[in-house]
Amino acid sequence: MLTLQVNGTAHQVDVPDDMPLLWVLRDVLGLPGTKFGCGIGQCGACTVHVDGKAVRACSLPASLVGQRPVTTIEGLAEDEVAAEVTKAWLEIDVVQCGYCQPGQIMAAIALLKSNLHPSDDEIDQAMSGNICRCGTYRRIRAAIRNVAGAV
Amino acid sequence: MAMTTIAVSRRRALAGAGGLLMAVVLPRARSRAATVTRIVEDQTGPFAPNAFVRIAPDGSITLILPNVEMGQGIYTGEAMLIAEELDVGLEQIQIEAAPADEAYVTKALGTEATGGSTSTIATWKSLREAGAVARTLLIRAAADRWVVEPASCQSEAGVVRHVPTGRTLTYGELAVEAAALPVPSGPVALRAPSTFRLIGHAQHRLDGPAKVNGTATFGIDIQQPGMKIGTVAACPVMGGVLLHVDDRAARQVPGVREVLTIGNAVCVVGDHYWAARKGLEALAITWDEGVNATVSTGTVYRQLHEALQGPAIVANTKGDARMAIRGAATRVEAVYQQPLLAHAPMEPINCTVHVTPERCDVWVGTQVPMRARDSAAEVTGLPKEKVFLHNQYIGGGFGRRLEHEYVTQAVQFARQVSYPLKVIWSREEDLTMDRYRPAYVDHLVGGLDAHGKLVGLSHRIVGPAVVARWAPEALLPNGVDDDLLVGTVETPYAIPAMFLDYARRETPGVVTAWWRGVGGTRGVFVIESFIDELAASAKVDPVAFRRRMTGDRPRARAVLDLAAEKAEWGTTLPEGVGRGVALQYVFGSYLATVMEVEMSTMGTVRVRRAVVAVDCGRVVNPDQVVSQIEGGLIFGLSAALFNEVTLENGRVREKNFNTYRVLRMNESPAIEVHLIDSTEDPGGIGETGTAAAAAALANAMAAATGRRYRRLPLTGPQA
Numbered sequence: 001m002l003t004l005q006v007n008g009t010a011h012q013v014d015v016p017d018d019m020p021l022l023w024v025l026r027d028v029l030g031l032p033g034t035k036f037g038c039g040i041g042q043c044g045a046c047t048v049h050v051d052g053k054a055v056r057a058c059s060l061p062a063s064l065v066g067q068r069p070v071t072t073i074e075g076l077a078e079d080e081v082a083a084e085v086t087k088a089w090l091e092i093d094v095v096q097c098g099y100c101q102p103g104q105i106m107a108a109i110a111l112l113k114s115n116l117h118p119s120d121d122e123i124d125q126a127m128s129g130n131i132c133r134c135g136t137y138r139r140i141r142a143a144i145r146n147v148a149g150a151v
Numbered sequence: 152m153a154m155t156t157i158a159v160s161r162r163r164a165l166a167g168a169g170g171l172l173m174a175v176v177l178p179r180a181r182s183r184a185a186t187v188t189r190i191v192e193d194q195t196g197p198f199a200p201n202a203f204v205r206i207a208p209d210g211s212i213t214l215i216l217p218n219v220e221m222g223q224g225i226y227t228g229e230a231m232l233i234a235e236e237l238d239v240g241l242e243q244i245q246i247e248a249a250p251a252d253e254a255y256v257t258k259a260l261g262t263e264a265t266g267g268s269t270s271t272i273a274t275w276k277s278l279r280e281a282g283a284v285a286r287t288l289l290i291r292a293a294a295d296r297w298v299v300e301p302a303s304c305q306s307e308a309g310v311v312r313h314v315p316t317g318r319t320l321t322y323g324e325l326a327v328e329a330a331a332l333p334v335p336s337g338p339v340a341l342r343a344p345s346t347f348r349l350i351g352h353a354q355h356r357l358d359g360p361a362k363v364n365g366t367a368t369f370g371i372d373i374q375q376p377g378m379k380i381g382t383v384a385a386c387p388v389m390g391g392v393l394l395h396v397d398d399r400a401a402r403q404v405p406g407v408r409e410v411l412t413i414g415n416a417v418c419v420v421g422d423h424y425w426a427a428r429k430g431l432e433a434l435a436i437t438w439d440e441g442v443n444a445t446v447s448t449g450t451v452y453r454q455l456h457e458a459l460q461g462p463a464i465v466a467n468t469k470g471d472a473r474m475a476i477r478g479a480a481t482r483v484e485a486v487y488q489q490p491l492l493a494h495a496p497m498e499p500i501n502c503t504v505h506v507t508p509e510r511c512d513v514w515v516g517t518q519v520p521m522r523a524r525d526s527a528a529e530v531t532g533l534p535k536e537k538v539f540l541h542n543q544y545i546g547g548g549f550g551r552r553l554e555h556e557y558v559t560q561a562v563q564f565a566r567q568v569s570y571p572l573k574v575i576w577s578r579e580e581d582l583t584m585d586r587y588r589p590a591y592v593d594h595l596v597g598g599l600d601a602h603g604k605l606v607g608l609s610h611r612i613v614g615p616a617v618v619a620r621w622a623p624e625a626l627l628p629n630g631v632d633d634d635l636l637v638g639t640v641e642t643p644y645a646i647p648a649m650f651l652d653y654a655r656r657e658t659p660g661v662v663t664a665w666w667r668g669v670g671g672t673r674g675v676f677v678i679e680s681f682i683d684e685l686a687a688s689a690k691v692d693p694v695a696f697r698r699r700m701t702g703d704r705p706r707a708r709a710v711l712d713l714a715a716e717k718a719e720w721g722t723t724l725p726e727g728v729g730r731g732v733a734l735q736y737v738f739g740s741y742l743a744t745v746m747e748v749e750m751s752t753m754g755t756v757r758v759r760r761a762v763v764a765v766d767c768g769r770v771v772n773p774d775q776v777v778s779q780i781e782g783g784l785i786f787g788l789s790a791a792l793f794n795e796v797t798l799e800n801g802r803v804r805e806k807n808f809n810t811y812r813v814l815r816m817n818e819s820p821a822i823e824v825h826l827i828d829s830t831e832d833p834g835g836i837g838e839t840g841t842a843a844a845a846a847a848l849a850n851a852m853a854a855a856t857g858r859r860y861r862r863l864p865l866t867g868p869q870a
Binding site for chain 1: 220221222223224355356358359360361362363364365366367368369371372374380405406422423424425426429495496497498499544545546547548549575577578774775778781782783784785786789807808809813814815816817818819821822
């Protein structure tokens, strides 16, 4: 039995040791906002925050999370930077199919929390692990710049 | 579409829509605070004059949108078309995905389908009419109640007002009376475009809020009581069958519940995906791989190149191209090769099915709802009206979900169990069991006169006829797939003499399918690459060469001039940097694209900038047109630079994003899109950017290096 701190709540889960955090979130805790894309940490669709850092939930066994707090797209309600990011995303109409966007948004929030005024290179570095097949990259970059300008 | 037709089919539409439907309740216009996704029961007895509008006495206004949302912004665009004429604000409506029903058939595609950049073209008039009919009836109901002339009443923002007295009634208050009125049988007057409130004015996407806060439900997110999750291994060689499966180890994996088999695949079912996945890995499966077990990429290309000689079907003639080329001052010749391509949308293939003796429910994101429903009916033996297809947001379609074989497969597994079964393919299964964009080889010969003018063009296409499988009735009587004429016969140019023939060669070992841009993507690459080669041979600037061929196409010339101007065509570039242009008329829209690339001595290619000028006729939601061009280009650039599906021993070798590389943010260019004001009817837009990408890029690379690039992908070993 594991105890996971997810979005501010402690959850007891009975799952195999090697079960990635992604599937615990989606199939055990009923938090489907975090997406499955590749299963090998190549696409970023499963990005969540563990202890404030962007991690790939598809490749992180839940048993290794320990007591570190996990935040998913569903757990952003009270967060100021998240509110700014969401606002910028909507203002610019970033999304198309939207499937990768929870991961993109989690990656962008993690970036902005560690570096409120990232350069274009720093944006590229933080965001290039997140694939978007609809090709919304230009708008993602613009939205991040807008947040940096607004805060 | 005649209004009477809509009125009749509406009843079937509503019958088919029984059960739970998802509705998105939208926030106030442009405020983004309070979006709620809720499930509503289909309401009985509301005002529903056609298959697209439903107004209930409680005031709720539901728009049923005939095309599925897979990123292209169609829910927003189609809602705008209805709302414009219905006189409601986008903040007053809820939207629903259309059920599987004849009322939503796209005529151009022969079934209820979203594809081929047809949605806006098909619904531009019909959805405005649907809104106008509803508004007309609501006004008449109010006029009857007040015993006044309808002409003395006006509608605005969901309310009918009697102008002389200022009395008002909401649409909800009028719903019952409006429902009792006969639907007008003749045409209804539509708003003059100069009075549009919504159409042509940028509106935020209706699906934006749910997609940024994580509440948007994609097919893969479906939860049903008692549901279990399965994952599948199909025979890795197409056409092979299952001989034997040893599932003893799999059944020992904690959380594994069942191991199900069908003729060519095994599904391990578990409490969660991880158990299913681990169980699948623990299976020992023996396949009979069948006749395709020796197919390789080499087999595919060899048979295509061989068919450049020998018989072919004449697909198009204009004048005597061969004679013109024989008499030409210069003869130019080239062979182009394009690879098999996977769709690789971000959301892996999935489908949730619950089969009971009485009914079958299917939750899936599909571009072909009726085909998916009919397939479920066939597998279960249930009548079609007992199959309920719940269409979901699609996490990237690109043509993949114009297929429905994964629905068939999921139903074949789900009928073996009593609970709802969600089947999720791994990324590896998704990529290796895709249905692929075909490989093609094209041979072109052009003749230039002494002034460097193109006098004749002869062209052979070799490749599969996708339409022969997907819609056999649409194969032309002479055996030509008319998708191959897109971008090749229909061009932005006046070409005096043309000859096109087609040697059909079906690809062994894979099923070939539609892929974003369809014929346009393959045709524009070939034609626009060759036009560049002709210009080079004629020693004429590529823009100038194209410009003088656009004689009878002012819209083509306008986009070409605009793109060239905005891209600073002709200005000096540093060493190793080149600009390429592509001009196209596909999906009813004109595009000119100027791409700028930097080639390093190491052979790396960096796409620096893309400038696109677009004339797609009247624009419904301008910023979404821009978005589609941006995204379409990125999608096309990924393929043009990197992508090729290869086969070895009948198996697809590219299994995940580490071997099927797609463009990332750090590799994506600056993109500028310029729209031309137009009063023409709308053209399609969702696939045009993809169609432009490879040609503009190859031409830019040629400009940078001085050599031609005739094989895709452009950074592959074959280029």
